[in-house]
Amino acid sequence: MERNIYISWLLDFYGALLTEKQRTVLELHYNEDLSLGEIAEQEGISRQGVYDAAKRAETALCHMEQQLGLLERHIKMKQFFADWLERLQKIEVQPSSTDLLQVLTENIKDYLS
Amino acid sequence: MERNIYISWLLDFYGALLTEKQRTVLELHYNEDLSLGEIAEQEGISRQGVYDAAKRAETALCHMEQQLGLLERHIKMKQFFADWLERLQKIEVQPSSTDLLQVLTENIKDYLS
Numbered sequence: 001m002e003r004n005i006y007i008s009w010l011l012d013f014y015g016a017l018l019t020e021k022q023r024t025v026l027e028l029h030y031n032e033d034l035s036l037g038e039i040a041e042q043e044g045i046s047r048q049g050v051y052d053a054a055k056r057a058e059t060a061l062c063h064m065e066q067q068l069g070l071l072e073r074h075i076k077m078k079q080f081f082a083d084w085l086e087r088l089q090k091i092e093v094q095p096s097s098t099d100l101l102q103v104l105t106e107n108i109k110d111y112l113s
Numbered sequence: 114m115e116r117n118i119y120i121s122w123l124l125d126f127y128g129a130l131l132t133e134k135q136r137t138v139l140e141l142h143y144n145e146d147l148s149l150g151e152i153a154e155q156e157g158i159s160r161q162g163v164y165d166a167a168k169r170a171e172t173a174l175c176h177m178e179q180q181l182g183l184l185e186r187h188i189k190m191k192q193f194f195a196d197w198l199e200r201l202q203k204i205e206v207q208p209s210s211t212d213l214l215q216v217l218t219e220n221i222k223d224y225l226s
Contacts, residue, residue, distance in 0.1 A: 016180035045175040067129035067184060070183060090216060099203055107197060 010061040013071050017064065022057035025050055078089055081112055117143055123174040126184050130177065135170035138163055194225055 001009075008030045015023050024043065028034045036054065040047040065071050085108045093101045114122075121143045128136050137156065141147045149167065153160040188226050198221045206214045 013183075014181065017177065064130065068127065068187060070126075080220075080224070084217065087213065091204075091210045091217075093210070094205040094207065097204045097206070100200065104197065104201060104204075107193075111193070 007058060007061065009071055010065055013074070014061050014064045014068075018057050018060060022053050022060070025053045025059075026057050029054060078112060081108060085112065094095065120171060120174065122184055123172060123178055125183075126187070127174050127177045131170050135166050135173070138166045139170050139174075142167060191225060194221060198222065198225065 007026065009024070011026050011030060015026070018026070025039055028039045029036065029040070034042070036050045038048055040050045043050070045053075085105065088101075088105060088108065091101065120139065124136070124139050124143060128139070130140070138152055141152045141155070142149065147155070149163045150160055153163045156163070158166075198218070201214075201218060201221065204214065
């Protein structure tokens with residue numbers, strides 16, 4: 001997984017445990033695609049301050065994932081259900097069950113989206 | 114959900130972020146069913162020390178759940194798949210798909226267990 005996307009996912013899982021400043025910096029950088037210089041200007045802090053907050057926040061996020069592994073678990077589960085859906089779609093049902101299969105398939109697709 | 118079970122679940126999700134002492138105390142109390150007095154004796158710390166560590170640890174776990182809500186998300190997801198399994202079992206398949214349905218059903222049951 002690309003690093004930017006990885007950090008963005010970690011932020012989604014564990015961001016609430018960061019300080020507000022750390023979370024803001026990472027959200028602006030990874031989700032809003034602002035440069036560190038742009039964040040410094042917008043937030044009224046030095047570029048070095050932004051850099052330090054981002055580094056500390058990334059280290060904290062990676063530590064939490066290393067300890068808890070919830071993102072990894074989430075990714076494995078999505079893969080499990082994606083494989084599962086693929087096989088479900090191969091099932092041939094009796095005409096009376098067509099609608100039910102359709103609903104179940106849509107539910108899994110919603111879940112995976 | 115009963116409080117003991119709830120704390121035990123939180124411990125399962127977030128325990129790695131506690132200090133070793135906090136985690137040990139809660140594991141012995143909630144998973145091994147030892148009293149605070151028994152833990153104090155076993156670990157060679159005062160009963161008050163055990164009590165304080167347990168209180169701090171429980172507060173930390175509840176705070177993490179309040180911030181991240183991963184246990185709640187997990188419970189909802191299990192419920193979603195339990196409902197889903199119930200409906201899957203009502204599907205009537207063509208004879209050629211009997212084995213496939215069986216495998217898919219077993220997979221979901223394994224996941225839920």
